[in-house]
Amino acid sequence: xxxxxxxxxxxxxxxxxxxxxxxxxxxxxxxxxxxxxxxxxxxxxxxxxxxxxxxxxxxxxxxxxxxxxxxxxxxxxxxxxxxxxxxxxxxxxxxxxxxxxxxxxxxxxxxxxxxxxxxxxxxxxxxxxxxxxxxxxxxxxxxxxxxxxxxxxxxxxxxxxxxxxxxxxxxxxxxxxxxxxxxxxxxxxxxxxxxxxxxxxxxxxxxxxxxxxxxxxxxxxxxxxxxxxxxxxxxxxxxxxxxxxxxxxxxxxxxxxxxxxxxxxxxxxxxxxxxxxxxxxxxxxxxxxxxxxxxxxxxxxxxxxxxxxxxxxxxxxxxxxxxxxxxxxxxxxxxxxxxxxxxxxxxxxxxxxxxxxxxxxxxxxxxxxxxxxxxxxxxxxxxxxxxxxxxxxxxxxxxxxxxxxxxxxxxxxxxxx
Amino acid sequence: xxxxxxxxxxxxxxxxxxxxxxxxxxxxxxxxxxxxxxxxxxxxxxxxxxxxxxxxxxxxxxxxxxxxxxxxxxxxxxxxxxxxxxxxxxxxxxxxxxxxxxxxxxxxxxxxxxxxxxxxxxxxxxxxxxxxxxxxxxxxxxxxxxxxxxxxxxxxxxxxxxxxxxxxxxxxxxxxxxxxxxxxxxxxxxxxxxxxxxxxxxxxxxxxxxxxxxxxxxxxxxxxxxxxxxxxxxxxxxxxxxxxxxxxxxxxxxxxxxxxxxxxxxxxxxxxxxxxxxxxxxxxxxxxxxxxxxxxxxxxxxxxxxxxxxxxxxxxxxxxxxxxxxxxxxxxxxxxxxxxxxxxxxxxxxxxxxxxxxxxxxxxxxxxxxxxxxxxxxxxxxx
Numbered sequence: 001x002x003x004x005x006x007x008x009x010x011x012x013x014x015x016x017x018x019x020x021x022x023x024x025x026x027x028x029x030x031x032x033x034x035x036x037x038x039x040x041x042x043x044x045x046x047x048x049x050x051x052x053x054x055x056x057x058x059x060x061x062x063x064x065x066x067x068x069x070x071x072x073x074x075x076x077x078x079x080x081x082x083x084x085x086x087x088x089x090x091x092x093x094x095x096x097x098x099x100x101x102x103x104x105x106x107x108x109x110x111x112x113x114x115x116x117x118x119x120x121x122x123x124x125x126x127x128x129x130x131x132x133x134x135x136x137x138x139x140x141x142x143x144x145x146x147x148x149x150x151x152x153x154x155x156x157x158x159x160x161x162x163x164x165x166x167x168x169x170x171x172x173x174x175x176x177x178x179x180x181x182x183x184x185x186x187x188x189x190x191x192x193x194x195x196x197x198x199x200x201x202x203x204x205x206x207x208x209x210x211x212x213x214x215x216x217x218x219x220x221x222x223x224x225x226x227x228x229x230x231x232x233x234x235x236x237x238x239x240x241x242x243x244x245x246x247x248x249x250x251x252x253x254x255x256x257x258x259x260x261x262x263x264x265x266x267x268x269x270x271x272x273x274x275x276x277x278x279x280x281x282x283x284x285x286x287x288x289x290x291x292x293x294x295x296x297x298x299x300x301x302x303x304x305x306x307x308x309x310x311x312x313x314x315x316x317x318x319x320x321x322x323x324x325x326x327x328x329x330x331x332x333x334x335x336x337x338x339x340x341x342x343x344x345x346x347x348x349x350x351x352x353x354x355x356x357x358x359x360x361x362x363x364x365x366x367x368x369x370x371x372x373x374x375x376x377x378x379x380x381x382x383x384x385x386x387x388x389x390x391x392x393x394x395x396x397x398x399x400x401x402x403x404x405x406x407x408x409x410x411x412x413x414x415x416x417x
Numbered sequence: 418x419x420x421x422x423x424x425x426x427x428x429x430x431x432x433x434x435x436x437x438x439x440x441x442x443x444x445x446x447x448x449x450x451x452x453x454x455x456x457x458x459x460x461x462x463x464x465x466x467x468x469x470x471x472x473x474x475x476x477x478x479x480x481x482x483x484x485x486x487x488x489x490x491x492x493x494x495x496x497x498x499x500x501x502x503x504x505x506x507x508x509x510x511x512x513x514x515x516x517x518x519x520x521x522x523x524x525x526x527x528x529x530x531x532x533x534x535x536x537x538x539x540x541x542x543x544x545x546x547x548x549x550x551x552x553x554x555x556x557x558x559x560x561x562x563x564x565x566x567x568x569x570x571x572x573x574x575x576x577x578x579x580x581x582x583x584x585x586x587x588x589x590x591x592x593x594x595x596x597x598x599x600x601x602x603x604x605x606x607x608x609x610x611x612x613x614x615x616x617x618x619x620x621x622x623x624x625x626x627x628x629x630x631x632x633x634x635x636x637x638x639x640x641x642x643x644x645x646x647x648x649x650x651x652x653x654x655x656x657x658x659x660x661x662x663x664x665x666x667x668x669x670x671x672x673x674x675x676x677x678x679x680x681x682x683x684x685x686x687x688x689x690x691x692x693x694x695x696x697x698x699x700x701x702x703x704x705x706x707x708x709x710x711x712x713x714x715x716x717x718x719x720x721x722x723x724x725x726x727x728x729x730x731x732x733x734x735x736x737x738x739x740x741x742x743x744x745x746x747x748x749x750x751x752x753x754x755x756x757x758x759x760x761x762x763x764x765x766x767x768x769x770x771x772x773x774x775x776x777x778x779x780x781x782x783x784x785x786x787x788x789x790x791x792x793x794x795x796x797x798x799x800x
Contacts, residue, residue, distance in 0.1 A: 200787075
């Protein structure tokens with residue numbers, strides 16, 4: 001059921017009417033949410049990804065086509081304000097993932113509608129809204145210091161980065177993903193509005209083409225360099241890898257984070273003009289893969305396992321020592337893996353040079369931020385790609401465990417334990 | 418500038434009249450600020466650089482005489498008694514060595530404040546105990562809309578001579594005097610802008626920016642002269658513009674004299690004023706030549722706050738949480754703005770907005786947005 005069909009029943013239906021109708025009719029999306037114990041995968045009939053579950057949706061969910069990300073700073077110093085906002089946000093996000101309007105009055109002529117309205121008539125579009133808390137939230141303001149996991153502090157300075165403070169950090173991160181850009185943006189916009197007075201938007205990022213796949217039947221998409229990205233990513237049905245590398249367990253000794261995950265975001269500027277002037281053979285050498293098939297330079301097909309020992313007639317390794325896939329491969333990192341969920345972006349031009357301000361908005365989920373730090377220390381200093389990329393923005397957020405049902409809210413265990 | 422001062426006093430008197438209609442000093446027979454009778458409590462206020470602490474800080478309801486002395490502060494030369502943001506009584510121009518007093522009947526128990534601009538602490542708590550609680554009739558929306566009408570009339574009454582001070586200087590070719598009179602005249606327009614905008618051509622003629630007009634040769638009003646003063650450095654050809662500006666604000670005065678308002682107009686007008694702030698003041702677009710945006714900012718907020726204060730009794734009865742939230746967020750905005758104040762007395766004003774860096778402008782914008790969201794819900798509560 002979509003808003004459009006609700007609206008067709010009567011244009012003046014109140015939000016309450018919408019909700020009542022939804023519950024009364026036992027709509028597929030709602031029923032689905034009630035039955036599923038683990039949020040994550042979309043109901044094919046409705047395009048609804050259940051919001052409630054043991055884990056937050058939007059991590060191992062099949063990667064949607066579009067991203068709207070926002071980082072917020074909490075401006076209120078009141079713990080009660082923060083909790084109120086999280087409750088309001090949770091209810092709004094849950095409604096939006098079902099494709100219904102933000103709770104509140106949207107049909108009274110004398111007040112602004114509770115929902116901003118641009119997605120009326122659009123289906124849920126597999127919207128997921130995922131929240132994470134930045135290390136800065138655990139300072140003295142809200143009494144959360146005791147709940148900060150030992151593994152959780154701001155990322156250290158890393159090679160390969162020149163970070164813009166206006167695109168870095170934040171007390172709270174919101175990742176909204178959907179197959180329709182209007183639906184993803186609508187989610188972020190409405191949460192920003194509901195947070196006014198308690199939180200302000202620190203930075204936002206739109207992403208337009210997924211560059212990773214987490215579904216086993218999803219095609220591997222290409223990044224703006226024209227290469228397949230995420231061929232060896234952790235897939236949603238690989239429960240072992242998810243448990244081992246993505247979901248936080250009891251090792252953190254923080255119940256609010258058990259079943260959660262750490263989100264690392266990196267705004268990676270790609271110097272596309274320079275890249276596009278690089279010869280094909282060098283582009284392939286930089287990645288260690290063939291551009292068109294995606295096959296490793298030692299194989300024939302995309303999913304062939306790279307042979308990092310193979311050497312050519314001249315005695316050098318076929319996949320170069322500084323090739324991206326060699327440095328990133330789990331075989332060469334003591335088995336270390338992360339779940340990638342990035343998107344391409346473009347934000348106009350770099351005023352200094354006239355070049356496109358475009359690149360990869362890298363998002364990865366992991367059970368310990370050290371996983372990313374380890375990989376980036378290596379990649380940022382050795383990767384042949386570094387000639388063409390720079391990390392210019394950064395975010396680190398601890399995503400709490402899932403919201404089980406309507407009696408709970410994002411981060412409840414953090415505040416009530 | 419002296420004439421503006423005199424007009425401000427007249428305006429303050431008008432506000433006291435309006436205030437007596439409202440909760441806080443309402444009582445039997447509407448005797449809010451009427452002549453006292455019975456035992457009169459005396460409250461002493463010694464003006465100092467530190468502020469204006471009232472002694473005692475609490476009195477029983479009834480007639481109260483406020484005796485204000487200034488034994489040596491050049492910074493603090495006046496004290497006002499306020500309730501819910503309204504001036505109930507004041508004594509101004511008390512330079513070192515002077516003293517003065519005012520007396521009024523305070524029937525409504527509760528929290529008041531003593532306000533003295535320029536003091537290190539400029540707002541002091543003053544409490545009236547006992548007394549008659551606000552008459553429920555005082556919370557009626559009719560009182561609010563009447564109060565708003567009085568406010569608009571009082572503001573425009575000040576706008577006309579303040580504008581004339583400005584235009585006289587323009588006609589006389591006195592650049593320095595005209596520059597000094599520009600922002601002080603505009604504040605009385607910016608505080609009532611939503612009302613002015615409701616009268617057809619007045620707002621475009623008085624307040625258009627160059628990007629608002631189809632034909633720049635037909636551009637009139639404050640900002641046309643602003644450009645002449647700060648960019649062209651010449652007042653050549655400005656006399657007809659000055660004459661028209663005077664005529665336009667006089668037209669506004671005659672129109673507001675008969676205008677009446679609905680409660681929703683107060684609520685929506687307040688929202689409109691905040692939109693003004695967030696879209697054109699915070700960005701520095703309004704007064705792009707003179708950089709006096711913060712004066713307008715303050716005036717917009719004052720106008721919005723007036724609407725809120727008038728609606729507050731009705732709002733508080735229906736949705737006390739919203740009323741409380743708005744009060745707190747108005748306070749946030751006002752305190753954010755106050756750090757850019759400079760000067761005192763006749764020279765009080767704001768810093769050049771071009772000196773306010775982007776990150777600090779952002780803080781102002783955040784506070785305004787935090788206020789604007791809940792403010793947008795007020796109309797739904799009072800209609």
